[in-house]
Amino acid sequence: MRLSIDAFLDYGFPEPADVLLQIEAAALPDQWLEAQSLVIESDHPIRAVMGEEGIGQRTWATAEHRLVAHYRAVVDIRRATPPLAALPHTPAGLLPPQTIPYLLPSRYCESHRFDHFLRRSFGGLRGGDLAVALSEWVRSNIDYDGVGSDGRSSALDTFAERRGVCRDFAHLLVALARAGEIPARCVAAYAPGVEPPDFHAVVELWLGGAWHLVDPTGMAHADEIARVCVGRDATDIAFMTIFGSAWLQQQRVSVTRLLD
The missing domain is CATH 2.60.40.2250 (Immunoglobulin-like)
Incomplete structure (x- = not known):
């Protein structure tokens, strides 16, 4: 592409x-x-x-x-895009050192606040199966809507409001993935088909020993996303x-x- x-x-x-x-x-x-x-x-x-x-x-x-x-x-x-569901879980104690910051809560991704929700709604899922389930949940339950979202909105705000823009979708998926012991980071990107056309925010998940791109809004495919930069949350990837x-x-x- x-x-x-x-x-x-x-x-x-x-x-x-x-x-x-x-x-x-x-x-x-x-x-x-x-x-x-x-x-x-x-x-x-x-x-x-x-x-x-x-x-x-x-x-x-x-x-x-x-x-x-x-x-x-x-x-x-x-870019190769293997099915996420086929990718194995890596126990936290065996994760590479460079992934550890992306397993911890950050300013806009309060992963520690989602532990109970993860256990109740996705108990028993691990690795790629959990990643797919979380991505589908965000895509299905959050409306793409800029009303009520601003530069201060966090993953918890988006979870409560059930609406947001791409950065909000990314923050929520990152927080949920981290709560499920999947290292996750925000990615600033360019992608075709984004509506409205703008700088885009997506997610990378560490599965099967590598980072894999996911767009929780569903607007872009992993094989047509051009990364700009990565970071813990929007603080690190602002254009x-x-x-x-x-x-x-x-x-x-x-x-x-x-x-x-």
Whole structure:
């Protein structure tokens, strides 16, 4: 699967502020960057730094009055997608060290609050079988609706409200998976078919000795998702973190499939 990506950001600033951008698709073994460019209109130097887990990169910029960023890329995705249900469970004590942070509660993923719900609703399921059941539960029980959701909504809020946007779906699945002893992390991504078109948030689950992509909204398939970065929750994967205040002037994201 080859994707064409076009993302444009235009924000205004009442006073100078540092801005951390994460909008570039990551170069990884299962997704190749055929071409890409990031143009940032700024009178100040910009600086690239590595993303979490060494996946992707962040870009520091200083915004004064206005910040405009335009990212374009062509990404070739060649990713095996084995059935999740066939993947075995790994006991917590045998997990690789790098997966441990993704087994613990985090700011927006209060996995410790879902223990009773997991035991009552999914008792007896482990590994891939549990992952499939949790993904289907989130997809079936949460409505895609931005009303009532904001940057402060957590997995517990989404569980109570039964609605949210992609980051809320991702937070809830991550929290449920962690409660079921499956390491889970949030992933910022680009994907075709997302409605409304925007930066997208999905999930990676550690099963059978590897990370596997899952879109709990059901809008994107694992073999057509271009990862940008990964993290414990939305704190780590935000496409833009502003150390100050700003207002949105224009933002658009377009992701289209290319014919080979």
